[in-house]
Amino acid sequence: MTTSQPAHELTDLAQRTLTCCADIAACTEEPGQITRTFLCAPMHDAHARLDAWAAALGLQTREDAAGNWRATRRSDREGARTLVIGSHLDSVPNAGAYDGVLGVVLGLSLLDALKDTPLPYHVELVGFSEEEGVRFSVPFIGSRALLGTAEELLTVTDAQGKTVAQAITEYGLDVGQLAEAQLREDVLGYLEMHIEQGPVLEAEDRSLAAVHAIAGQSRLNFTFSGKANHAGTTPMHLRRDALAGASAFVLAAENLARNTPGLVATVGALRPLPGASNVIPGEVQFTLDLRHAQDEVREGALARLLAEAQQLAEARDLTFTSEVRLEEPATPMDPALTELLGEALAAEGHVSTPMVSGAGHDAMLLGHTWPATMLFLRSPGGLSHHPDEAVRGEDVEAALRVGTRFLHLLAEREEAR
Template sequence: MGALAQRALHACAELARLTETPGEITRTFLCPPSREVTAYLSAWAHDLGLSVRVDAAGNLRARREGPAPDSPTLYLGSHVDTVPNAGAYDGVLGVTLAYAVAGALRRTPLPFALELLAFSEEEGVRYGVPFIGSRALVGTLDEVLGRQDAQGVSVRAALEAYGLNPAELPAAEVRGPALGFVELHIEQGPVLQAAGAPLGVVTAIAGQHRLRLDFAGQAAHAGTTPMAHRRDALAAAARFVVAAEDLARATPGLVATVGVLNASPGAINVIPGAAHATLDLRHEVDAVREAALKTLLAQAHALATERGVTLTVTETMTQPAVPLDPGLRAALHRAAAAEGVVAPDLPSGAGHDAMVLAARMPAAMLFLRSPNALSHHPDETVEPGDVETALRVAVRTVLALAQEHGAQEHGAREHGA
C-alpha cells in the first residue's frame, strides 16, 4: 500500500502547482485553476474505472456503483479549495487519500456504492460563507446563491459563468440510502503531535459563537483628565480580553479568541472614547460554550459599568456543535487498533464538510498528525508514514463496513425468508 500512499502525496504536490497566485498556493471557489484540478482528478478516477460527473455546485464526484440499484453509498472525500497562501494538504489530502482507498479496493467486491467527493468550496474565502460545496449535497445551497463576493458577483452568477446551471442543484443532493461519510484531514493543531500519535478520531466538531462588542466611553485629554474621571473604552475592552483568556484557560476544552481589537480616535495623547472587539468562542459541548458565553458577557457588562462605559453586543454567528457518528467512530478505532495504532479521541475546533453532511447521514473524521502544528500556512506538512497508516486504517474501515453491511443484508434475507 506504500505506492498508493505515495501517489496520494504526489497528487497533493501536483495539485499545489494549480494556483491563482504564482509562488503560493491560492485556489478559491471556481477560480480558473479549479478546472485543472477537476481534470487531474478526473483522469485518476477514469484510471480507477470510476464514473465521473461535476455537479451544479462544481463538486467533482467519482463513483463506483453498488451491486444493486438500491445499494447504499459510502462517501469519502474533502475539499480542494484553499485559503490564500495555503499549504498543500488541508482538504486536498483527504481527497487524494479517498482516491487511494478506491485504488486499494479496486478489485474487491463491496456490498455498497463508493463515491469520492472533491468539494469545490469549504474555506469561505470568496463569499465569506463556507461549505458551498457540501451544502449542495444536503439541499441548503439555495440559501446563499444571492450572496456577493468583493466584486459584486453572486454565487449564482459565479456558477453560471463557470458553465454550471443552478437550476440543476436538486440533482446534486444525496438521494437514496447513505451508509455514511468519512473525511480524512490533517489535524491543523498540536494535540496529536504532543501525544506522539499519528492519527486521531474526531469526537465532535466544536460549536461556535462569534460576536462583536462595541464599548462606548468618552474621548478626552490624556494629560488633563484624572484617572478617577475617565471613561476609557479601551481599558474596559482590554480587561475583557484578559477575562476571556482566563475563563478559557480554566475551562477544559474551551477556546476563546479576541481576534480584533481597535480603538478610536487612536491618538497617543487621547483617552479612547470607543473600542471594538470580536469574540470567537468554541467548545464541543454546546452547554459548556453557552454557559461560558453567559459568564463572559456578564463580566463584559460589569467591566464597562465600572468605567462608565456602555456596551453593545452583536452576535454575528452561532453554530451548534456537531457530534460525529458513534458507529463510524468505533469502526475507525477498531481499524486503527488492528493496525497497531492508538488513535486518541479529540474534538475538532475547526469546521469541516463532515459537519454539513452529518445532517443527512452518519459522518466521521480521521485526523492525521500535523508535525509542526501549522495549517493555513505554506509550511503545513505531514509525515509520509502517517499518510500510509491513515490509508491502511481507512481501507480496513471500509472493509469492516462492507462485512458488517453484508452480514446485515444476509440476516435480513433470512428473516424475510
C-alpha cells in the same frame, strides 16, 4: 475478506498520494502561490488529475453542476447503501497543498488499495468545489449541492457582482442541472479525512485521531464606552478608560477558557478610539470568538463572560454593549461510525481517543443529514492556511492503513445488516 494490505503497496500509495497533492497544488489562479477559489478555471486541471487516476481504477467520474468532482464505485450487492468519502478542493488565497485536497486524494488512494476487494456498499467520492467561503463569503456551496440545498444561493454575488449562477455558467456548467447534483441515495455514512490544522496531535505525539465533534461557536461584537480625555491632565482616579476595562475582559476570557476543559476563547480584533497616544481611550470595539464541543458549556461560558463584562464596566464607570454575530451549534459526529474508526485506529496500533475539531468542515454541514465521521492527520507545526502547511509521509501511510481497515470493518457491519 482480507483485512491487511501488503506493506509496500500502501507505502507506494502514500507516496503517490503526496505526488498527486503536489500536482493539484500546481493548478492555481496565482502563479507562484496556491490559490484555487470556487469555480476558478484551474479547478478543471485539478479535476483532470483526479480523473486520470480514477480512470485507471475503472471509476466513473463527473463534474456536477455545482462544480463538485464525483467518482462513483458501484457494489454488486442488491440494496447496497452508499458511503460518501469527501473533502474540498478549493483553497484560501496563498494556501498550502493539503487542506481539503489531501482528503480527496486519500479517498482515491483508498479506492486504489481496495480495487480488487468487493465491498457491500457503493462509494461516492467527492471533491467539493467550495468549502472555504472565499469567493462568495458563504461556505459549503459544494456540500449543499449534494443535499439539494444550493439552489437558494444562486443569487449570492461575489466582489465583482457576479452571481453563483453566472459563475457556474462561466465555468462551463449548466446551472439547470443543479438538481442532479443532489445525492438521492441511501447514505450509510460520510467519511472525511483532513489535516488537523492545529497543534494537538503533534503535541501528543500522535499521527491520527478520529473526531467525535465539531465545536460549536459564538461570535460577538463588544463595545466598552468611557470618556476620552487628555492623557496628561487627567489623574488616574478620575479616568473612565474603556481600553483598561476591555483589557480586563480579555484576560477574564482567557482565564475562563484556561480553566474550562475544551473551551477556547479569542479576542482577535480590538479597536480603541480615538486611538491616539496622548488621549485616554473613550471607546473600545472588540470581538469574542468562543468554541466548545458541547453547546451547554459554551453557552454557560458566554453567560459568565457577559456577567463579568457587566461587573468590569460597573467597577470602572463604563458602559458596555454586545451583539451576537454568529451562533453555530456543535456538530456531534455519528457515535457508531466514530467508534468504528476508533476500532480501526486501535487495530493499527494507534491511540483511539477521539478529539474535537475546532474548525468547521464539510462534515459539519453533512453531519446534520448523514451519519458522519472524520479522521485527522497530524499537522506539523500546527500550521495551516499557509504555504508552509505540511503533512508527514508516514502519517499519510498510517491514514491509508487505518482507512482501509475502517472500510473493511464497515463492510463487515453492512454484511451483517
